[in-house]
Amino acid sequence: MMQSGGVRGAIILGMLVVAGLVATLPMRAQTQPRLNLMPWPSSVETGAGQLRIDESFSILPDIHGYRDPRTSGAIDRFLRQLSHQTGIPMHQFERPISAKATFSFSIQHASKDVDELGEDESYVLQITPGGGSLTAPTILGAMHGLQTLLQLIEVTPDGFAAPAATIRDTPRFPWRGLMIDVSRHFIPIDILKRNIDGMEAVKMNVFHWHLSENQGFRIESKKFPKLHEMGSDAMFYTQDEARDLINYARERGIRVVPEFDMPGHSTAWFVGYPELASGPGPYGIERKWGVFDPAMDPTNEKTYKFLDELIAEMTKLFPDHYFHIGGDEVNGKQWDVNPKIQAFMKSHNLKNNEALQAYFSGRVQKLVTKHGKAVIGWDEVFIPGVPKDIVIQSWRGAASLAQAASQGYQGILSNGYYLDLGWSTARHYAVDPMGGAAANLTPDQQKLILGGESCMWSEYVNAQNIDSRIWPRNAAIAERLWSPQNVTDPTSMYARLHAVSARLELLELTHQKYYRPMLQRIAGSSTPEEFAALRTLTDVVEPVKDYEREKLAPAEPTSTTPLNRIVDAVPLESDAARRFAELVDKYLAAACHDAAMETRLRAQLTLWRDNDVRLEPLAQRSFLVKEVMQPSVDLSALGTTGLAALDFIAKGAGAPDSWKAEQTSAIQQIQKPKAQLLLMPAGAVQRLVDAATKGGSCDVSKVQ
């Protein structure tokens, strides 16, 4: 999935304007004790007092309500998570069942046998100092309510407690998904499971399993065993494992949509079954990244016979109503050079490769329909005359989605939610499925926009760092898809994200824990001081964004390239750099410069200035540290420049223009990527430089 950035920029600007005007619910809530809820609910009323949570806490299903088979699992999981979150043993020891539970739990009716798109996921959660209740139409809403309750429980001066509150909540969009590409790098099943736990925590409800690619066919086929035997390097999921995962997800109210990408992105299929391809073969599993020539032969009836049998097998394995057939990025080169295919196109009046792919899509969609399922596919499957129950997943952008909706087709947005592109959380958060062209649709057309999916493409992620590429940023996308459209304040989002991220780690996710061990491997035998110096640097760099990593690669990357460098180890978003930038902006915005803020800025800049000398010995010993010596020198330079700028500002005398020009030019050099990394504080230091040249004294009239 490649994409251009043009449409994106427009949407972001639009959303930032909206964010500036609307006082969102989370902002209002901050005048009371902050509630670390994410996604923010539709309605929150806080009350007086709090419900203490201790070992006497109990939660029991209402005996008059509906007894859902998923209830006991949900309550057990809730108690286990509550134990993790508080350290209080909650579920292990049998306790006398009291006449009245602390918390009642009531469901009105059954959910579907297989969870469907658009089920009622609402719930009402009431907490008083004496107890509480959770009510929901079905177990789906009740499970969301349990997650909200977990997020409300905080450590307080008097023990763990949840504040008195009434929360009425329902999602804005019915399709809130996370796609994981397990094909470019294989991701073991236990890692998928803990990510599904994470999805449950932030109320996402679709796990999109990208199972096939040029680099791997990852699911066992009993009908065509050479698919996984020859197309996976022995890294695939058995059907039993898949069934187990589907059940695991269902227990958490999460649908599983499998993707079999065709007719392109399918080289791994051809290793075992070269007859499916449009070129002669033989084929090997692709080791490189990008778009490749091999594509299925849409003119061969045997292709459809094969797909009919495979779809029959896989639609039995995957119970969800939707079946993803991919459909993206066919370059058509094999079709162009195959005389039989060219003859077919002529005889069937197919004018170009798009038309040929549309023909293929149409045939495959009929097969999916024949087996009782509906198709979801990337933008390219949207072709004239396609059945109306199809879902378009838009990697191209909002315009493409709006166009489909205007013609009566359902769609979900993924453009803007590509987790692999290294965007900041705020940038993803500003992307709205109703943004851009969708804002101009009629209300009925807007209903066709079902939600969105974040996408974790895996060229540069593996089992070790994947959690850190998904979380915590995915929680903010989950909020975008669940919460009211006017919940857009990034400051509130970051504050709540900080708390949610810590809790996600208690669910066994490793998005914070992975970091230090990876740095230790890079550092080898280091003193604590050297290691601290390495971390001071790595805490303020980020991998280059979008598709820059390919362009700046020292050697062509493949699926066997070690992901052990600093670019693989650092988080995609630097909290330390963001906080520094916020402090600089606050400092510069104040009418009179605040001494305490200046002290903090100086401490940070001094640490950076002196860091390179501390790090240098380690760079002599580790090739993986040596790679970042230029960024390290640059960080020292930023420290020196920032301190000089503060000196000018303190004196109140403007810095010479020549100094500004020199520093600005140096910072421009510093802002260029090195070792595929960006040194994030450069922009904020530039703002200090700009301020240093303005001079002028403190305007006391503005001081409060």
Next chain:
Amino acid sequence: MMQSGGVRGAIILGMLVVAGLVATLPMRAQTQPRLNLMPWPSSVETGAGQLRIDESFSILPDIHGYRDPRTSGAIDRFLRQLSHQTGIPMHQFERPISAKATFSFSIQHASKDVDELGEDESYVLQITPGGGSLTAPTILGAMHGLQTLLQLIEVTPDGFAAPAATIRDTPRFPWRGLMIDVSRHFIPIDILKRNIDGMEAVKMNVFHWHLSENQGFRIESKKFPKLHEMGSDAMFYTQDEARDLINYARERGIRVVPEFDMPGHSTAWFVGYPELASGPGPYGIERKWGVFDPAMDPTNEKTYKFLDELIAEMTKLFPDHYFHIGGDEVNGKQWDVNPKIQAFMKSHNLKNNEALQAYFSGRVQKLVTKHGKAVIGWDEVFIPGVPKDIVIQSWRGAASLAQAASQGYQGILSNGYYLDLGWSTARHYAVDPMGGAAANLTPDQQKLILGGESCMWSEYVNAQNIDSRIWPRNAAIAERLWSPQNVTDPTSMYARLHAVSARLELLELTHQKYYRPMLQRIAGSSTPEEFAALRTLTDVVEPVKDYEREKLAPAEPTSTTPLNRIVDAVPLESDAARRFAELVDKYLAAACHDAAMETRLRAQLTLWRDNDVRLEPLAQRSFLVKEVMQPSVDLSALGTTGLAALDFIAKGAGAPDSWKAEQTSAIQQIQKPKAQLLLMPAGAVQRLVDAATKGGSCDVSKVQ
């Protein structure tokens, strides 16, 4: 297992003297690039150059050698660990098998069907810049050699590499164990497995599974199902799980010795089978800690019939030759008040409870022998006339062990290796099975001392923090039991331990990773600055030692008491405090005070002095932080005092005696435990205070 400290003190003093006199192998090795080996091998010769480790690395069994069934698992595990350690994908992709592997692997003959005490575990590892070889009599030695190879591979300026070396290695003791008490707190099987991985990494070879206690009977019995059904709160291992664990351990060259503690420590048995007890019952699972009255009835033939059948079942399940029958700490109270038992004692001429327990032990030992196994038990099972194949596990100490050896009995030492007592690594490391009275035994008697076992009693550990209570300290005990007796230098040990600890985390052990999430739970919603302040404090406190925690408990602890306080979260040994003390001692030892060292000391002391103000807001919000406000105030005071001492030292004028007296008295208050914690830098600050009163100027004649 309780113990007194008297004997221990004597041994430590003895060992420290030895450490001061002997130049150990690791110390010599440090003149070359430091090798982070632990346990240190019998013989290490380093050569010139290094073997680069990259994706072309391969290791293949010698086709002429013996093909052990455990070889392919061992090599696969090695490659997986090598991948973790380097980030290079090693095992996932099929690579062409070259004519010559980088590394050859050769075994001479088969190991036993069930690993036995005293098998040859030696190996020879040779590494040259062009390749290498590993040879061993059996797979047991070969597996140890693979672990040594992993420890040799380091990041270098030119990639990952192992230095050229020849290592000939064999263990000093044949019994090198770790005991885990899974009864007081249940420990899930996956956590046991990762600890077994850790044991393999440091060449331990016995996992002692303490399966039954007053607080839980943790293994499924098909013969007597009420044992686990009524005695475990549903927290037990199935026999399938046990078999799986035994196999997992065997794959790693580790024997599994099960323990069924009797006739005391057995209340959990009596919940389902009260007829085994010496008192009337009914019984419930014990929730508190300590020694309890219930004990089996040694006078009832039905007891022996029950035990005969249970031992028949369990000796079938556990293949090891040794079967642990516990035997410790019977208080005899139930026996004293039971007229039937008193009559039996009279009629059998059993003069006291010790004699009655000896009678019981003798009977049980015969049952174990009847089922083809040999007995291991705590000190108390050593009674006159017991068969010579018994092994005594000494919790009482070296004297007790030496006494048994002098009478021809085998034994292992656990006194001094109790991991739950919170001792420093150096203190455990100084304990030697041949120390104390054992040093005076004849060589033949010394051979009866088979080694030792570290013991993880679990009153205050659970699934979340157990790894941190075992590791990394257990690696130093493993070295004591494997390496030559003269390897005793604590400075070398700590340096190597630092590296080994980081690698153990790559084996999924969580002894470092657990810490931050536990602190985050304690902190709740905190700013990064507040969290840093919390960590500054918690990094320099340690839980109280030995059995002080019980004595200082705010309320009587039970098995349902939350382990979520700072005393549960902090590591048992503070690295930061140890490094500070080392720096103070270096600073004070120098003839002229070193300015760079003074700067570092001042930075640390200033941070401490100012920390309480930063932490205070968090203490207002979290009851778990509030608990450490006195230690926080104390740390600030230590900072202030230390800085004042440095001022006096810098001036060269002695501080007044009144100042010294005042500070010393304050530090004595600070050294008293608070919140069951010790503030570790107090001693080093006292040394600064002592130095401050001496005055005098720099003796330039001593300056180099």
